[in-house]
Amino acid sequence: MGQETMMKTVIFDFDGVIADSEIIALAELQVSLAEYGITVDWNTLLEKFLGASVKQIIAFAEARIDGPVDPDFQKDWYARLFERYRRELKPMPGAEAMLDRLDAAGIDYCIASGGSYKRLGVALQAIGFAERFEGRAFSAESVEHGKPAPDLFLYAAEKRGAPPADCVVLEDAIAGVTGAGRAGMRAIGFVGGSHLEGARSPHAERLRAAGAATVLTGLSGFEAAAFGAV
The missing domain is CATH 3.40.50.1000 (HAD superfamily/HAD-like)
Structure with a gap:
């Protein structure tokens, strides 16, 4: 060089x-958002959430449901995510x-x-x-x-x-x-x-x-x- x-x-x-890792993280985020009735297709996941922080993701969800998400939103998403990371990443x-x-x-x-x-x-x-x-x-x-x-x-x-x-x-x-x-x-x-x-x-x-x-x-x-x- x-x-x-x-x-x-x-x-x-x-x-x-x-x-x-994004294919795992976005798929599990899609599941977490669906639990709040928020349907997000794959192209929207790519557009909105690549590089996003948890704070930004929660702000998106709360804007869509016009209210707060459960305090365990991140914990539940991460529990599924980390299990898959340890198996598949x-x-x-x-x-x-x-x-x-x-x-x-x-x-x-x-x-x-x-x-x-x-x-x-x-x-x-x-x-x-x-x-x-x-x-x-x-x-x-x-x-x-x-x-x-x-x-x-x-x-x-x-x-x-x-x-x-x-x-x-x-x-x-x-x-x-x-x-x-x-x-x-x-x-x-x-x-x-x-x-x-x-x-x-x-x-x-x-x-x-x-x-x-x-x-x-x-x-x-x-x-x-x-x-x-x-």
Whole structure:
């Protein structure tokens, strides 16, 4: 890799980028919303909830039912979700090899996720990445405003000691690409997750429209897209 890469910090979204988890999380969220009489089709789930924090999801539900959700909404959703994570969750194909290459090149990286720290912890443990990301997996719980606000990306950069202009972000969510741009960071889109089967091309166009410099369908080409050198 070229010298330019040594100046960069990579900020990864987690769900749908490092872990192939969105197909599980969105399916279980769909069930939880249906319990309140809220019917949401798959395309709407992709549009509304990729990159969303629990606070944003609850706000959506409460607006739809014009009242509060049960205090156990998150607990019940997470109980089903975590059971499936422990049984089914896998890393995104190519994620481990990509992270190994970044480690070998001395390139810093971290996670900036709309999910809670509890959800991140369970998922990282399930895919065997907990030790690799110890101390560098950040949640929207740490900031006032989740994606598409820039807060979480700026928080992650500060924690890693990296100027925003020296960070590159890999995101599958429109909210994440938007937030990265607002933080002054270069964003690369990703559409390789199972949740985007049958919708990769239109979602890639939406990511580009939101500001993604390029969009990847797999992780093997990440370094070339991020740094222009391999």
